[in-house]
Amino acid sequence: MTSRVPAGRTVVVEVPATTANLGPGFDTLGLALSVYDQLTVTASDEPGVRVEVHGVGEGEVPVDERNLVARAILRVFEEVGEEAPGLDLVARNVIPHGRGLGSSGAAVVSGIVAAKGLLDGIVDLDGDRLLAIATAMEGHPDNVAPALFGGLTIAWTGVDGPQHKRLLPHRSVSPLVLVPEQTMSTALARSLQPTSVPHADAIFNVSRSTLLIAALIQSPELLSTATEDRLHQSYRASAMPETDRMIGLLRAAGHAAVVSGAGPSILVLASDPSQRLAAAGLVTSSAAQRWTALLPAVDIKGATLDLQQAPARAHS
Structure with missing residues (x-):
């Protein structure tokens, strides 16, 4: 089965660092911060996954399909039943790893939002679906919710899966x-x-x-x-x-x-x-x-997606 994502389609994603718990709000409260990892993904006719990492994690994290960002992209394609194209990833990382600033959540969100862009015009993925996939990978929604949506988030899991409420903090915070x-x-x-x-x-x-x-x-x-x-x-x-x-x-x-x-x-x-x-x-x-x-500001945008080349193939 051939991927329906056109070769050459390129997406650029920026995802903020997050801080979770905020003291008493264990596994529930999260805040997005204006420190960003950037990811560029290009669909390729060449099978497989190739990853370049610059900045934090360079020389340390996997640079093939084992990479967490790549795994998140492939997870989305699997979830929606679409064949993934070959993938060329360039990650420019600023968020510190292993320091409590949501680096793994940011990696998961980067990949999931990149997959949304690659699938533009092929499969529609709304915020709730993205949150559900991100939570399934991360294990809990307190970091991935603010990374996706920005601001202050309250996250919980209900009968319909992970949910969130986004709030804007007071300007003096x-x-x-x-x-x-x-x-x-x-x-x-x-x-x-x-x-x-x-x-x-x-x-x-x-x-x-x-x-x-x-x-x-x-x-x-x-x-x-x-x-x-x-x-x-x-x-x-x-x-x-x-x-x-x-x-x-x-x-x-x-x-x-x-x-x-x-x-x-x-x-x-x-x-x-x-x-x-x-x-x-x-x-x-x-x-x-x-x-x-x-000394970051509170990020109010969450993950951003720039679809640089978006011609979708005609459906057969």
């Missing part, structure tokens, strides 16, 4: 991400979670996650209280002691500091740009290791 040199395995972080938590802790997190929505979209002055957590961060602290120590110092100084995703990066949700500069300065003066400070 100013993220700061502090990235250490060491990495953290998401699988390891999840293995440190207990199978059950005290009833009081569950209620505590319900109240704080509800308050966090209000703080992010309406009342940023409540961010410090709203980012308190008893559900996951303390259980993971032993695996990233310097992250835990820095969060303690930041919170003692009044900053809304939390573990970004599975860590070990730190997210500070400041209520104005000067506050995040103060937080970065505190870490620089107190840390026992080097941290890289990123």
